[in-house]
Amino acid sequence: TPKIDGEVITIGANMDKSDGALITGDVLDVTHSLPNMVHVFKITPDIFPEVNIIWFVLRIFLWAALATLIVLFVPNACGRVAQAFTQQPLIAGGLGLLTIILAIPLTIIFIITIIFSPLGLFLLLVLVISWAFGLISIGLEIGKRLVSMIKRDWADPVSAFLGTFILIFVLGYFNQLIPCIGWMFSAVVGMIGLGAVIMTRFGTQSYTTTSESPSPKAPAPVSPPPVSVSVPMLEEPEHKEEQPSPKEDQNAG
Numbered sequence: 001t002p003k004i005d006g007e008v009i010t011i012g013a014n015m016d017k018s019d020g021a022l023i024t025g026d027v028l029d030v031t032h033s034l035p036n037m038v039h040v041f042k043i044t045p046d047i048f049p050e051v052n053i054i055w056f057v058l059r060i061f062l063w064a065a066l067a068t069l070i071v072l073f074v075p076n077a078c079g080r081v082a083q084a085f086t087q088q089p090l091i092a093g094g095l096g097l098l099t100i101i102l103a104i105p106l107t108i109i110f111i112i113t114i115i116f117s118p119l120g121l122f123l124l125l126v127l128v129i130s131w132a133f134g135l136i137s138i139g140l141e142i143g144k145r146l147v148s149m150i151k152r153d154w155a156d157p158v159s160a161f162l163g164t165f166i167l168i169f170v171l172g173y174f175n176q177l178i179p180c181i182g183w184m185f186s187a188v189v190g191m192i193g194l195g196a197v198i199m200t201r202f203g204t205q206s207y208t209t210t211s212e213s214p215s216p217k218a219p220a221p222v223s224p225p226p227v228s229v230s231v232p233m234l235e236e237p238e239h240k241e242e243q244p245s246p247k248e249d250q251n252a253g
Helices: 036-042 049-073 077-089 089-113 115-148 156-177 182-199 246-252
Strands: 008-010 027-031
Touching: 036 089, 049 115, 049 246, 077 089, 077 115, 077 156, 077 182, 089 115, 089 182, 115 156, 115 182, 156 182
Parallel strands: 008 027
Antiparallel strands: none
């Protein structure tokens, strides 16, 4: 006769017990209580709000510190990117959206293959760096405009720290306030920055619109060839030899 000393626990299964089997303990079925157990050990914002607040503030400071370092080393490149998206935000946003649509599937295809997986990882790294560089450039522009509003003259790294801090705070606040669509604000801003980075080729060249392109110089007026006027030379009158008078002849004689 089979005998089990102790309890029998079943999870998502039905126990088939023969007539002669003996179980000294209890038979427990934890299938219905499993979701409650998972919920107890799940970490949610309601359980540890302090941790989420600390991480939120720390993330903002990390972005601001990174912006300060980037602008400190490549201020001109960040300025060109900022100028591009301020002049053509729609073009920058459209180009960023097109880049995301094309780059993400291509990156996934490269990564799941064995031969091209390094290329896929490299493409993903370039995409992430471009996204971050665009956000930092937007933060720099925001900081410059805030500094100009308070009529101060601060260095670009300080303006980048201030602007990026405010930008990441606002985007994170919208994401926490409206979880369903809050991420769209971050996506739109990120795509605008990404498009501006591509338009300026990582800030290596300035983006100029057609209206701002230098107009061709008007051709210099052609001066007419000098006209030579021939002036006839006036003939000097011939001096006639004076005949000596008879008196002068007599005196000479």
